[in-house]
Amino acid sequence: MLYSAFENMKRWVKMIRVIGGLCLVTLLGITYVSYLCHNSLCLAPERFSLSQRSSIGGRVSGVSSSSTSISGSTVEIESVSFKEAQIRGFDITSRDVIVFLHIQKTGGTTFGRHLVRDLNLETPCICPRKRKRCDCFRPNTVNEQWLFSRYSTGWKCGLHADWTELTDCVEGALDEYEGMAKRRRYFFITVLRDPIHRYLSEFRHVQRGATWKSARHWCGGQEFTSLPHCYKGSNWTGVELDEFMNCPYNLAHNRQTRMLADLTLAGCYTGYNSTADQMERDRILLQSAKKNLAEMAYFGLTEQQSVSQYIFEQTFQLDFANSFDQANATLSAQAIAELTSAQIEQVRQLNSLDAELLDFARKLLQERFELLKRRDPYFRQHWLRVVRPFKSEATDGNSLV
Incomplete structure (x- = not known):
């Protein structure tokens, strides 16, 4: 009888060890999976399914906001203007989020990397090796993002999401x-x-x-999936410039204006570039793009890197460890040198809205620079650090704009 009790005890001990081992394995598995999800952002799908969000329109006390009813629901998001940013500032520890609208081939990739790698932060973004994205969490949090961009959250609102897509999607995505x-x-x-x-x-x-063919083109509560392509097959490799320019529905034409405008004001993508009143559509888009640009908390110009960096640092009270790159022309300069005068003129005509938008942006950028310069009691030191980060005021006193 004593022997039987001893055997039963041995069986119980073995069972307890097995159960304990299974619990330990389960706990380790949960911890490992949580780590993977944390680093791969598997908490949210790469192509976020849009919830009911709104576009931004009016102004309230310096803050841009509006509401649009979608499926019977009214939702507002709060967008901070440049003026409001000067008054209340950016608080990385609270509920403020920088949303980077990345327009193709504007230098946004380099700028985006600066945002996640070069800002002097008390809690810097975590950028693991062999991974394109970084974790830009607020101090003392494990999942609250202060930056919504390609290199932090990924393309959560679609590949190169425009103003119409971002304002409709960003809050639901976060x-x-x-x-x-x-x-x-x-x-x-x-x-x-x-x-x-x-x-x-x-x-x-x-x-x-x-190709950017995976871009979503979300507008007015629907995704426009049937936009015509300029090419047959999987891509447009080897296309010549004349063919590229002559495609009437090439989204490269006036891309910056289209991506900054509220497309719902011009019928979204319905009849894009084929309507009889194209001039009126262009007027609406350009006016909207200028309005949205003026109400943004910040914008920079690739051609004015130092001024752009200074304005960013003064607006957000965040400094970059490295100065912005000064390259602008790169391969495009070589392409221009190879063009005929007729081709250059056609490129200008195809991007006439963007040219007018850029003229507006140049003037606005200079106004913001002069305003911040007047308000900055340490402008000389700040400016020299931007334009000559490795020289002192004594060795380079003639670098002011």
Whole structure:
């Protein structure tokens, strides 16, 4: 009888060990999977399913906001203007989010990397090796993002999402990513480039095989999936410039204006570039793009890197460890040198809206620079650090704009 009790005890001990081992394995598995999800952003799908969000329109006390009814629901998002940013500032510890509207071939890739790698932050973005994206979490949090961009959250609102897509999607995307619904303040930012250089840079990129055909083109509560392509097959590799320019529905034409405008004001993509009142549509888009650009918390120009960096640092009270790159022309300059005068003129005509938008942006950027310069009691030191980061005021006193 004693022997039987001993055997039963041995069986119980073995069973307890097995159960304990299974519990330990389960716990380790949960921890490992949680780590993977944290680093691969598997909490939210790459192509976020849009919830009911709104476009931004009016102004309230310096804050851009509006509401649009979608499926019977009215939702507002709060977008901070440049003026409001000067008054209340950017608070990385609270509910403020920088949203980077990345327009193709404007230098946005380099700028986006600066945002995640070069800002002097108390809690820097975590950029693991062999991974394109970084985790830009607020201090003392594990999943609250202060930056919504390609290199932080990924393309959560679609590949190169435009103003219409971002304002409709961003809050729902962050709610899903962070696992909770909350009100945030959004600081929209972008970078613009000379339209001829940008257009030819995109042409070269497409010629090498790029398509951006996975872009969503979300507008007015629906995705426009049947937009015509300029090419047959999987891409447009090897396309010549004349063919590239002569496609009437090439989205490269006036891309910057289209991506900054509220497309719902001009019928979204319905009858795109084929309507009888194209001039009226162009007027609406350009006016909307200028309005949205002026209300953004920040924008930079590829051709004015130092001024753009200074304005960013003063607006957000965040400094970059490295100065912005000064390259602008790159491959596009070579492309321009190879063009005939007729081709250059056609490129100008195809991007006339972008040219007018850039003229507006140049003037506005200079106004913002002069305003911040007057307000900055340490302008000389700040400016020299931007334009000559490795020289002192004593060795380089003639670098002021």
